[in-house]
Amino acid sequence: MSDRQQFREKTAELIQEALSNNRNEVAVDVFVELHPGDQVEVFSILSENERAGLISSLDISATADLFNHQEDSETLEAAEGLSIERLADVLDEMEPDEAADLLGDLPKEQASKALQEMEDTEDVLPLLNYPDETAGGRMTTAFIFMHRAATAEQAIENLREISPDNEAPYYIFVTDQNKELVGVVGLRELVVASKDTKIDSIMASEVIFVKADTDQEDVAQVMQQYDLSALPVVDEQHQLVGIITHDDILDVLTEEATEDIYRLANVGDSELEPESDIIEQLKGRLPWLYLNSLTALFASWVISNFESLIASIAVLAVFQSVVAGQGGNAGSQSVAIIVRSLALGKISPKRIWRILTRQLLVGLLQGISVGLVVGIGVFLWKGNAFLGLVLGLALVGNMIVAAIAGTAIPLGLKAIGQDPALASSVLVTAATDSLGFLIFLGLATYFMENLL
Amino acid sequence: MSDRQQFREKTAELIQEALSNNRNEVAVDVFVELHPGDQVEVFSILSENERAGLISSLDISATADLFNHQEDSETLEAAEGLSIERLADVLDEMEPDEAADLLGDLPKEQASKALQEMEDTEDVLPLLNYPDETAGGRMTTAFIFMHRAATAEQAIENLREISPDNEAPYYIFVTDQNKELVGVVGLRELVVASKDTKIDSIMASEVIFVKADTDQEDVAQVMQQYDLSALPVVDEQHQLVGIITHDDILDVLTEEATEDIYRLANVGDSELEPESDIIEQLKGRLPWLYLNSLTALFASWVISNFESLIASIAVLAVFQSVVAGQGGNAGSQSVAIIVRSLALGKISPKRIWRILTRQLLVGLLQGISVGLVVGIGVFLWKGNAFLGLVLGLALVGNMIVAAIAGTAIPLGLKAIGQDPALASSVLVTAATDSLGFLIFLGLATYFMENLL
Known part of the structure; x- marks a missing residue:
């Protein structure tokens, strides 16, 4: 692995040097000798300017070859810089499915001009009618x-x-x-x-x-x-x-795995990378944080109903987050298992009740296990058995909430035709936060005499 | 899709009925006519007893064929029930790589007995020396x-x-x-x-x-x-x-995607399914919840240092979780983007500083955006401008913590040869929880006069 990566980085440096000395033909010679798989990686290392310089010196068929293998976003960026004539020639040489994808990604005007300039649109045109993420959008017409x-x-x-x-x-x-x-x-x-x-x-x-x-x-x-x-x-x-x-x-x-991982972590745009444009990152991430703010403020409202209780027993504020947080963790576990099993087609609609009851039992047992240890730990720390009891019971209760919400919410989203990965995290956290605080502070109210 | 799923469930019912009427030969006739891809799915629908019944009536080559395509855990379960003689015959008929995988999964004694009984171990033996998750463990020796x-x-x-x-x-x-x-x-x-x-x-x-x-x-x-x-x-x-x-x-x-999704959600065993054995589920999930309990109690200890402050300004307890929670959410976003990009080989070691600075900037901007809105919202709700200010500033601070921890922790784990998906979530949450409470309650101490 690292050998190949080193080789690519060395090659990229060679090309960068040639380009900066205006010796584009040397850069091209080095580049076209590479395997398409390496070309893609080396091209990714180059800066936007260097890419444009290299592309301007590549011949049509080498450009088409690169575009065939390159990631869609980078192909798009490079293609947008080409003249219509050159773009049309490259599209003619590309594999029909890749050409169709590129035409679909280009600005409407540039795409329709390029289509008019193309010589051979017979293979590409039928592909333009299918949405990207369907069999039609993925297939090629180049078959035997x-x-x-x-x-x-x-x-x-x-x-x-x-x-x-x-x-x-x-x-x-x-x-x-x-x-x-x-x-x-x-x-x-x-x-x-x-x-x-x-x-x-x-x-x-x-x-x-x-x-x-x-x-x-x-x-x-x-x-x-x-x-x-x-x-x-x-x-x-x-x-x-x-x-x-x-x-x-x-x-x-x-792509689908990336999308699920991102959605479960409240990242809305599955094309984001660590160095993506800052505006793109904010667009893909900020809306989810705002949505989470709403649910967090709702949880705050739940707590605010117990403000006078907390004023007299401030130690409750020390432990309330343990209940909410552990519910959130257990909920994420259930969501991950359900979402992944749905994505892999492992959940049959007939088994939903069995799944719910089994997850409920796991939640109950997790609640008892964690509640017991944490409850006893806090009793030893703070010397108040009732504080340990309230915390332990609240953990049991919130783990049950986590199991039900973490299982039922993704299954429910799937049942109404939504992506279970999309909003499950937000909704489950909303449930485990609000109900976690409610259960803990509610129990504390009940045992108030013993906690003072 | 649903057509095929229906077909499989109908077929499974047919087989179940035949088996329950002791008409195993009918069950076998139906089963062997299926495409291997459907056999796998139908087999999965059957109960453990039904599977054993069906396997006992399948001939050696049909069993080998099923085992070749079946998931490892289900193959193992079915294989463990076979006599050594029969198991050896089936292994002889299986594809060498699948046979080697199965031998590796079986209890040591059963595996070595089966190996002794096998007629043709020439293709299988070399494969046994390679760890499962390497090229050697994945390859087949049946090539031309x-x-x-x-x-x-x-x-x-x-x-x-x-x-x-x-x-x-x-x-x-x-x-x-x-x-x-x-x-x-x-x-x-x-x-x-x-x-x-x-x-x-x-x-x-x-x-x-x-x-x-x-x-x-x-x-x-x-x-x-x-x-x-x-x-x-x-x-x-x-x-x-x-x-x-x-x-x-x-x-x-x-498998790798499942592993990452599970690890990011603190599920330690990537073979867990919603209906997995309860003991297995607890084994794969509970240790992570205990670990999280430790970090949550550490965060509680941070809060406990401000107990007298909270006793006099109980409203702080209402909003402290907003700061910790939003830090956690922003941290998860960064972790997801970094872990996925590492898994796809998209991060070059040379770019780490650029990635860190960019994520830091995103964190700062997210902090300002969320801090401003939530701060003003809480000011309007509670009528205390300083409460809004403390909350807003704490959000900015904790989003910066989230950006740094969410980026540096997975990159650091990778650098020391650990799986970045494995402990990132726990460590990042530990940072955003503890520091989130510290920043918020520390700022509140500073502005105490204005909050009373």
Whole structure:
């Protein structure tokens, strides 16, 4: 790992030096020799100016190659600096799915001008109609298909004609006269078959496919569960319109995991990075902090009802946060387990009651375990058994609240068609904070005589 | 999606009914007709008893097939119930990497007995030496390789001899006489080459590979960055010892994401599911709650130093948690962004200072934004400008604490070779809680005259 990273950083320095000496041709020579996977990383190390300098000296096909592999946001930034003519040439050379993604990301005017300038829009246009995060938005139209009556020899001949750096994987999809998907043949079966074997006699006719409007997360689940390296995509008429390849799915899984991690931590924009533009960071983070302020102030209002109690027994203020905080922690645990299990398709609607009761039991046992230890600890510290009792009981109560809220809220969000990762943290914390304070201070009121 | 899920649940019901009527042969007939991807899901729906019943009636090869695709924990559970003889037969039929994983998970005695009973341990034994979460632990020894002097025709002939359900993908790896990796040929190039072409004239000689001890997370990054569907693994002598295929990497990405999500939420065991055994849930969750209890009690100790202040100005107890809580939220945001960027290899050690200063600036701006609004809000609510001022300033201060702790702690854990997801949440919360209370109550002490 570090070897490769060092190599990339060294190479980036070399390119930076060449660019700063206006020796762009040297920079280009070094850059084009790299594997696309390294190009992407080296390009990321360069500054915005250096990127523009390098791109201006790369030829069309090298630029297209870079854009094919580069992350969407960096491709967009580099593409916005190109002239319409050059942009159109690059788009013509790009893989159709990547070109469609870029066209979708570009400002409307630039995209439509570039489309007009492009020579070959046949592969790209159909892709523009699908939302980004669906099977249609992820698929490529560059796949290999043959009519079911073709022979093995014809199929191999067909392969010879297709450019070797085609993204299409080692499968040939088989269609009937209506272009409806009827089967799939692996290249290996094709190779070991005799020449005049008809394709439909060696194809697998039970093909797993998805519809173009399937959500990308579901697509990833299908490919993962069935161990597929390529998944055909069909339209409403069951006609084959594209394929999704294994490398697209790696990107989907990574994106979806980032989105969930960010949402669980109240970060609204899953493209944020540590060095992202400050305005972008504030846009993605601040609204959630404001929302949390509201719930925190609601919890403050709960406490304010006990102000005179606290004035006479100030030690309550010392421990009230332990109850709220531990409820919050236990709630986060439940939310993480439920959200992740939902994302991985591991929760069947039939089991929801069993899940709720089991989580409730875990919450009760956690409450007793933590409540006992913390209650006794505080009794030993402060010498007041009733303080320990109130704290311990409140911890039991709030852990139960945490278990119910931490389980029911994400499940409920999912049931009404919302992303369970999105607002679960805020809502669960609101519950464990407010009810935590209420339970603790309520119990303290009950035992007031013994606490004074 | 829901179609497929319904289909699986219907099928599971059918199998359950057959099993409960002691018509195991019907259950088996239904089960073996399923795609392996569906078998896995249907099997998961069954109860432990039903699983054992079904397995007892499946033949060796169907059992091996199921175990190949099933999740490790469920395979283990089912395998533990088999006799040594039967287990050995199933292991013989399983894919070498899956068999090695299972042997590694089984109780030591059962594993060594099964190994003795196995007929063919040649492929499995070398795999047992590698830790689970490394390239060696993930790879399979079932790959196709040829000597560089072989011809295209010989290579294709070789393919014919290999069983068609071999896991090996559509690549042939090329080695020299020392079994050192020297190149790779895609099946497509092989097919379109003339028969007597030497393999080493059509192979790509710059092969990307990893060493057997490479961490699985790094392996996933390499495969993702280079868009590979198969990655060769070499030993210290650069000899080819196995390959990792794209479907293994999907599992790695999913596991690593689950681990990070769980660790960020203080769940220590990444195999927990909502319905996991209660003892397992407590084992994975309770230690973290105890650890959090310690940091929460430390924060309580901080507050306890201000007990007499709170006794005279009880309203402070109403708002102290807002400061601690908002610090915690902002800290979680930073932790999520840093941990995820580290996991995706997006943070270069050279940029750490830039990242820290940028996060600090974001923290300051978030503090001012939230502090201003909440401070004014509380002034309007309670009619005390100084209370608003203290609260606002404390929010600014604690957001700065959150930014520094939330950035530096995960980066520091990474720098000392620890998983940044593991303890960041606890440590950051400890900082934002304790310092949050200290800043707020310290400021309140300073402005005490104005708050009374």
